[in-house]
Amino acid sequence: MLIELQIENWMSFRDKTVFSTAASRERQHGERLPQLSKYKLKILPVAAIYGANASGKTAFFRAMSFVKDLVVDGTRPDAFILVEPFKLQAKYKDSPSKFSFSILVEDRIHIFSFSVTRKTVLEEKLTEIQPAGEKVLYHRKSGKCKFDSALPDQKFLQFAFQGTRENQLFLTNAISQKVETFRPVFDWFDDTLELVSPDSQYARFDQFLDEEHSLYTIMNAILPKLDTGIHSIGGEEVPFDSILIPENFKTEIREKLKAGDAARIEVGRTSERIIITRQEGEISAKKLVTFHTSQEGEEIKFDLRQESDGSQRLLDLLPAFFAICAKNSKKVFVIDELDRSLHTLMTRRLVQLFLTSCSPNSRAQLFLTTHDVMLMDQEILRRDEMWITEKSKNGASTLHSFSEYKDVRSDKDIQKSYLQGRMGGIPKVLVNTCLTDIKSMSGQD
Secondary structure: OEEEEEEEOEOOEOOOEEEEOEOOOOOOOHHHOOEEHHHOEEEOOEEEEEEOOOOOHHHHHHHHHHHHHHHHOOOOOOOOOOOOOOOOOHHHHOOOEEEEEEEEEOOEEEEEEEEEOOOOEEEEEEEEEEOOEEEEEEEEEOOEEEEOOOOOOHHHHHHHHHOOOOOOOHHHHHHHOOOHHHHHHHHHHHHHEEEEOOOOOOOOHHHHHOOOOHHHHHHHHHHHHOOOOOOEEEEEEEOHHHOOOOHHHHHHHHHHOOOOOEEEEEEOOOOEEEEEEEEOOEEEEEEEEEEEEOOOOOEEEEEHHHOOHHHHHHHHHHHHHHHHHOOOOOOEEEEOOOOOOOOHHHHHHHHHHHHOOOOOOOOOEEEEEOOOHHHOOOOOOOHHHEEEEEEOOOOOEEEEEHHHOOOOOOOOOHHHHHHOOOOOOOOOOOHHHHHHHHHHHOOOO
């Protein structure tokens, strides 16, 4: 679980910004809050982030994406760290960007923090939080790293650190050097944290084509009930040579694809999703297709590109909701623009589907950015589960929870207050001035 995120000097977030999932004292929907009895904490399973266009919602999402990529994929030798500091004040250009993740890993809270410039990691720290205090597992600073004396293999830890490049996180290099002590924290970023951008597609769509896989069964049971016209999904054999990808890529697949392995291909312009395997030495390809029922009761096949944007978006999102609703799930999904191409009632139902799976013992979380004010409803979300990004005149973003507003009561019509601009987070568009300028430039009176 994500307990707290801090970012500073990242894109439009100039100043230190804190996003906390520790529940406030309000009692609303308390029955579904996960409880960490060991730490005497209740954690929010969901958070919706609102705000005007360019107010910082996507910058918040990209902060998480940047950290995940830096931890999991690392950097190449002599490559720049792809950090994006605040650009609207000169002094921040060369100042470090700072990140801190407080996360629940194996029922223990860890804080992983670091500060970086484009060229180097200036500081990095991993701390384990215990009910009676905290223990710094390692602290990297000024080219040195100090380890907790209770950690095993001190000499090897120092050896692993000496092999860590200036532009590389020690956590990343430690795992590559098979230091298993810190693997649970690394695995949280690698396996637990899942990021879904507005244009991303579900990476494991090959599971849709496997009739023996549980996801295939679940999808085909749910789809007829969603009023999209799709009654099932499946795979269709396609000639490998007909796939619209570069010939050198096809050659590489032929040379490197081994029996039992699979290659997933997404052909952007046609929205085709293809799985390629080697069977009995021969290359085989299947593409994902949907099936509708005609008025005569006949099954009609559709290519994915023939489906609406909303239907395609739904196919991408449903597996994420199945994953976080699964029993004993510990997934943390962050979805940017959840409502893109979806009807507002569909967005509402998806969030409600997740919330019905939440309990004091659940550990999955859903964070989303959205413009959908239909979700701004205290029958669904608590005040501390609704957040607003806002950009000041100097271009710096801030992030605030609705629970910080004293006049937001449990009986308050939040949608109305938000749309009236009483809580910020809405576009300040000078419509009349724009119309006057347009008429003037077009020669109208």
